[in-house]
Amino acid sequence: MKKTHIFLFCISLFFLSHLSGFAQKKDTLKVTKPYSIRFGIDLSKPLTSLIDNDKNGFEITADFRFKNRYYIASEIGYTNKTTAEDYINFTSKGSYIKLGVNYNAYNNWLDMNNEIYVGIRYGFSSFNQTLNSYTINQHGNYFDENINNTPIEYDNLSAHWVELLLGVKVETFKNLFLGASVSFNNLINSNDPDNFENLYIPGFNKRYLNKSGAGFNYTVSYQIPLYKKVK
Amino acid sequence: MNKLFFVLFVVVLATFYSCENDDICLESTTPQLIIRFYDVSNPTVKKSVNSLNVWIAAKDSIIKNKATDSIAIPLNTNTTNTVYRFSSANKIDDLSFTYQKGEVYISRSCGFKSIFQNLTATKSSSNWIQQVIITNPTIENEKNAHISILH
Numbered sequence: 001m002k003k004t005h006i007f008l009f010c011i012s013l014f015f016l017s018h019l020s021g022f023a024q025k026k027d028t029l030k031v032t033k034p035y036s037i038r039f040g041i042d043l044s045k046p047l048t049s050l051i052d053n054d055k056n057g058f059e060i061t062a063d064f065r066f067k068n069r070y071y072i073a074s075e076i077g078y079t080n081k082t083t084a085e086d087y088i089n090f091t092s093k094g095s096y097i098k099l100g101v102n103y104n105a106y107n108n109w110l111d112m113n114n115e116i117y118v119g120i121r122y123g124f125s126s127f128n129q130t131l132n133s134y135t136i137n138q139h140g141n142y143f144d145e146n147i148n149n150t151p152i153e154y155d156n157l158s159a160h161w162v163e164l165l166l167g168v169k170v171e172t173f174k175n176l177f178l179g180a181s182v183s184f185n186n187l188i189n190s191n192d193p194d195n196f197e198n199l200y201i202p203g204f205n206k207r208y209l210n211k212s213g214a215g216f217n218y219t220v221s222y223q224i225p226l227y228k229k230v231k
Numbered sequence: 232m233n234k235l236f237f238v239l240f241v242v243v244l245a246t247f248y249s250c251e252n253d254d255i256c257l258e259s260t261t262p263q264l265i266i267r268f269y270d271v272s273n274p275t276v277k278k279s280v281n282s283l284n285v286w287i288a289a290k291d292s293i294i295k296n297k298a299t300d301s302i303a304i305p306l307n308t309n310t311t312n313t314v315y316r317f318s319s320a321n322k323i324d325d326l327s328f329t330y331q332k333g334e335v336y337i338s339r340s341c342g343f344k345s346i347f348q349n350l351t352a353t354k355s356s357s358n359w360i361q362q363v364i365i366t367n368p369t370i371e372n373e374k375n376a377h378i379s380i381l382h
Contacts, residue, residue, distance in 0.1 A: 086256070087342025136308050136334065137342045138261035142293050146308040146345070148334075195336045 032228040034113070037064045038177065040221025042077070054082040057202070061219050063102065071102040073119060075217075079202035088134045094127020096203025098163065112171070115179075119165035123185070125203045129154040131196060152196075159190035159201045161213070175223045185213035256341035262373050263303040264328065264350075271361040271381040277301075278382065284318040303373060308332060308345040317360060319382070325355035326363065330370070346371045352378060 042059035049056035059077030066072055080093040100121035106114055130153050136146040167181025187207065190198045200206055204213045270278035277300040285294035285304060294302055306328060307313040314327045330347040337344055347370040352363045362381040370377055 085339055085342065088339070134343050136261060136345050137256065137337070138308055138345065139263055139305050142287075142290070142305055143307045144309060195334070197336065197339070199339050 032111070033065075033068070034223070034225040034228050035065050036175075036223040036225040038062065038221045038223040040177070040179070040219040042075075042217040042219050044216065044218045045077070045079075054084075056080050059217060061217075061221060063221075069104045071104070071117070072100075073102045073121070074099045075121075075203075077203060081200055081202075082132070083200055083206075087137050089132045090199065091130045091132060092127055092198075092200040092202060094125055094157075094202045096123060096125035096127075096201075098123040098203060100163070102165070102167075113177075114171060115167075115169040117165075117167050117169070119163075119167065119181075121163040121165065121183070123161045123163055123203050124158070125160075125201050126156075126158050127198075127202050129157055129193065129196070129198060129200075154193035154196060157191060157193065157198055159187060159198060159204060161185050161187045161201075161204050163215070169219075169221075175225070177219075177221045177223065179217075179219040179221060181217055181219075183215045185215065187211035187213065254340055256338070258337050258341050259344075259372060260337065260341055261305070261308060261344040262346065262370050263305050264347075264370060264378065265301065265303050265373055265376045266378045266380055267301045267376040268299075269379050269381050274379075274381055280319045280382065282320060284316075286316055287314065288316060301376065306330065306345075306347055306370070317380075319359045322358040323356075324358050324360040326360070327353045327355070329353075350377060 038061075040061040042061065045057045045059050057077060057079035059075055061073070061075045063071045063073035075098040076096070078093075078095045080091070082089065082091040098121040100119055102115070102117040102119035104115040104117045106116040108114060130151050132151050133147065133149045135148075138146070163183040163185045165181050165183045167179060169177045169179035172178050185204050187201075187204065190201065190207075192198050198207060201213070203215075205215050207213055268278055268280050270276045279298055279300040281298050283294055283297045283299060283302070284292050285302065286292040293304055304315065311332060312327065312329050314325055317324050317326060328350060329352075330350045333346050333348065334343050335346055336342075348368065350365055350368040350370060352365060354360055354363055360380055360382050364379040364381070365377065366379055367375055367377045
């Protein structure tokens with residue numbers, strides 16, 4: 001996690017160095033926009049933990065505006081989720097990182113800083129899966145059910161995927177933003193254990209047959225203005 | 232630029248979401264043992280049993296008074312041996328099936344199934360069953376018969 005932050009910071013510096021010489025000529029009214037780094041947390045995950053005992057996790061978000069409408073964005077999080085299906089019960093736990101770009105499609109009025117954005121992310125997760133119990137799926141009930149209650153651990157699993165996002169961010173107080181986004185995920189690669197499958201991947205969420213997933217978050221974030229520029 | 236971005240977004244989104252429903256188990260699960268009945272005097276010709284009963288001692292019949300030349304019966308996945316009683320016209324023969332079992336993952340909604348290997352069958356008597364031939368000692372699916380019974 002610490003490494004990732006350093007990594008993000010380096011990327012930030014890289015884009016900072018490219019910003020000089022960027023100026024808007026057409027407008028006569030000069031509106032300055034803050035170029036800032038923004039940190040936030042996802043409110044939905046702690047809230048879900050309160051309602052659903054089988055799921056807990058957290059996510060922190062960060063983004064940095066490097067061009068008028070473009071933001072570098074990242075999410076880092078941890079999830080521990082137990083899923084009960086008809087014949088299997090398993091727990092997935094691990095951490096994930098997502099890195100990508102948001103494009104703000106909203107035309108702000110003067111010095112407002114709201115966003116309706118689309119985004120793309122590359123996601124990576126490193127996690128463990130435990131098959132807590134399973135019942136052999138067999139015809140009828142002529143024989144007793146064959147239930148296996150000895151947990152089976154699958155360690156060192158990983159997956160990567162691509163996400164497309166759609167979201168909004170609204171500046172509610174000075175520098176304080178509320179945001180919501182939905183994401184549609186497509187798995188690139190998942191190293192599945194022998195004789196089982198990564199059915200839930202932290203960050204990617206429930207995996208559907210055709211390698212699709214979906215997610216959402218509600219964030220509250222605080223921006224630290226670095227410098228202001230004309231648009 | 233704006234419009235182009237959105238069109239691109241929608242197109243990519245559409246390719247992502249050709250959803251499949253995986254909540255219902257549609258794959259085949261633990262295979263049953265498939266037995267075909269043949270004529271002992273002409274082992275290539277199928278011969279129906281007129282009134283077949285199959286059960287496990289102290290349990291209800293799984294096949295009851297059936298006129299058939301093939302049956303599918305489950306094997307016990309809790310043990311490596313299942314003994315069935317076969318009766319035809321009040322004559323009873325016991326068949327003991329011994330096997331090794333394995334567990335194979337199917338899918339989220341189907342879970343795991345058992346498969347059986349190295350199947351052997353021994354009969355206790357020859358009251359109506361003359362011969363038992365294992366045609367397929369590995370029970371992974373229900374596509375073909377695993378055992379032929381000559382009577």
